[in-house]
Every structure is written in structure tokens, then in C-alpha cells.
Amino acid sequence: MKKIFLVALFFIGLSAAQAQELKWYTDVKEAIKVSKKEKKPLLLFFTGSDWCGWCIRLQNEVLKTPEFTKWAKESVVLVELDYPRRAPQSDEIKKQNNELQQAFGVQGYPTVYFANATVNKEGKVNFEGLGSTGYVAGGPTAWLAVADPFVKNAALKEKTKKSKKA
Template sequence: MKKIYLIVVFCIGIVSAQAQDLKWHTDVKEAITIANKKKKPLLLFFTGSDWCGWCIRLQKEVLKTPDFKKWATDNVVLVELDYPRRTPQAPEIKKQNDELQQAFAIQGFPTVHFAKGTVDKEGKINFAGLGSTGYVSGGPAAWLEVANGIIKKK
């Protein structure tokens, strides 16, 4: 009986831990629709997830912390725009990400843009930029201070 109880508790723990994970969108049009419904700006994270040391460091020190998770849930809709070197990527996502890299004039990784977006009747995406940042030393508190300064200007 104790084994069954422990298994049930373990399974509930796994489910609740997964429920707390943040949703990082990869489809920008879908993210824009959600952001507009929730009246929140987009956080566009331009990253080289499998090769960029500063991107990996930003993920570890900030984007995967409980402080960031709470802040993001309350304030933004998350979009990951990845430019991997070793990880396969769907052609439509690669095309979308390349177009957004050009549109936002991304020259280095990581770059985080905050923006409001719209999709017109022809499916064209338009952005109103709020500001941008990258890696900020000092952990989640320092990074969130910069992010709050950007999104509070909206």
C-alpha cells in the first residue's frame, strides 16, 4: 500500500512540475493572437540554443528560474526564435525566424525584443517595438529590472 501511495504522490509531483513550465511559442502569428487576446506584449527571444554560450547562460541564470517564470506568466507572451547549428528545424520555422532576424536587424545572440504585433488580413505581420536587451549580469533580479523598464514604457 505504501508503494502505491508513493507512486501516486510521485506522479502528481511530475504533473504539477510540468504544469509550471512556461509555454515558449515558435509560431509568431499564433503568439501574436494570444498576446492580443491577453493584452500583453511579446517577448521575442533570438537565440542560438545549441551553440551560443551567452544564450545558454541567459537561459540558465534567468529564463529557467522561478522568478522569471512568475514574471513572464504575469507580463508577456514568450516567443523563441532559434537559430540552431546542430538541431534540425522545420523549414517553415527556419524561414519565419530568418525573416524576423532581418526585420529586427539582429546582429548578435542572445537578443530579446519586446514588441506588440498585429497580423493584417493578408497575413502580413507588423510589429511596434518597445525595446530590447540581451544578457544582463546579476541574475534574474537585474534582468527583470531591465525588462520591466522596457515594458512599463508601453
């Protein structure tokens, strides 16, 4: 009886762990492809993952919670744009992240931008900003209350575009 219980507990834990995992893209062009396919806006998380106290706090209090996980899976494509001091990064990722930091005018961390993006024929990315936020005290409920309207506005804009084309 104990073995059956332990095996059942193992599988429940395994499925719960898999359900909690979110896909965070580091390549913005790959994330844009997924965004277009899934018809979801991008959540661009500008962070100093290994040195920024407020970034770490946002991760622990919001981004790693079941509430955020559920919302994110339904609502956005996640992009982490990291500016670490100790963790190694490829030159390509550093270049991409620095260009995006300048394009969005990010001056402090954490900064979270919501955007739709398109890639033109020349491969140039154009972003349509939907809003931004940072750390919000009060856990996932408070943070999502700030973030969710940006996503809902994105869906409304998409619906309006489609009705104008028809």
C-alpha cells in the first residue's frame, strides 16, 4: 500500500512540476515567431538576474508563482532580457539585449514591457508598445492587476485591426 501511495505521489509531483514550468525565451526573434503563431503579445522582462535585488524579489514574489504561471501560459510569450554581472552570456545575446534596452529606453531594473512585434522583409523588428511596469508590491494579484490590462488592450487592438480589414 505504501508503494502505491509513493508512486502516486511521485507522479502527482512530477506533473505539478511540469505544469509550473514556463518557457522564457532569450532570443527575441524566436519569441516573435511564437507570438505571431499563438497571437499573444510579448512580455519583455529586463532584469539583472544575479545582482538586482528588486528583480530577484519580482521573480520570487510574482514570476515563480502558480497564479503568474497560469496567467502567462494563457496570455503572453515570455522573453527574458538579462544583464547579469557574473553569469556568462554569448556576444549575440549581449548585443540583442543592449539594442533592446536602448530601443525601449530602459534605465532601471526590473522593467517589464508588453509589446506586439513584427519583422519586416529586411528582417528589421518593429515593436508596438502596449505598456510597462516594474516591481509592484502585493504579490501576484497586485502585479497581475497592473499587467493584465495591457494584455487585454492588445487583444482589443488585434480585434479592431481584423474588423477594419473585413
